[in-house]
Amino acid sequence: MSDLAVQIPTAFDPFADANAEDSGAGAKDYVHIRVQQRNGRKSLTTVQGLKKEFSYNKILKDLKKEFCCNGTVVQDPELGQVIQLQGDQRKNVSTFLVQFLCVSEQAGIVRKENIKIHGF
Numbered sequence: 001m002s003d004l005a006v007q008i009p010t011a012f013d014p015f016a017d018a019n020a021e022d023s024g025a026g027a028k029d030y031v032h033i034r035v036q037q038r039n040g041r042k043s044l045t046t047v048q049g050l051k052k053e054f055s056y057n058k059i060l061k062d063l064k065k066e067f068c069c070n071g072t073v074v075q076d077p078e079l080g081q082v083i084q085l086q087g088d089q090r091k092n093v094s095t096f097l098v099q100f101l102c103v104s105e106q107a108g109i110v111r112k113e114n115i116k117i118h119g120f
Contacts, residue, residue: 029049029051029114030049030114030115030116031047031048031049031050031097031110031114031115031116032046032047032048032049032116032118033045033046033047033090033093033094033115033116033117033118034046034048034090034117034118034119035088035090035118035119042086043087043088044084044085044086044087045084045085045086045087045088045089045090045093046082046083046084046085047082047083047085047093048076048079048080048081048082048083050081050083050109050110052080052081054109056073056081056083057073059083059109060072060073060083062096063083063085063089063093063096064085066092066096067085067087067089067092067093067096069085069086069087069089070085070086071083071084071085071086072084088119090117090119091117094112094115094117097109097110097115098110098111098112098115
């Protein structure tokens with residue numbers, strides 16, 4: 001009998017390159033604006049993904065005054081703090097966050113490229 005060199009395959013991870021690229025996922029944080037249907041014509045707009053350095057209550061106060069709607073800040077175990085507004089305010093909130101960028105002296109709340117609008 002001849003001695004055959006048996007090669008045992010090593011543990012190969014085909015997704016190793018993809019995982020290495022995803023390690024910098026925090027570099028591009030998105031602000032997600034969603035609408036949820038309640039009952040009938042009633043809906044709820046949620047805003048999540050804002051930086052933790054911002055005061056959510058101050059942003060909520062300005063949003064409520066600007067759009068004449070009620071809202072609250074909810075603490076979620078997975079998502080962190082989420083702003084909830086009454087009604088379908090997706091476009092209003094996105095333009096508010098982008099316009100605040102132009103008006104403020106600071107770096108602003110969020111850029112237009114970092115906003116994702118979800119919903120029907």
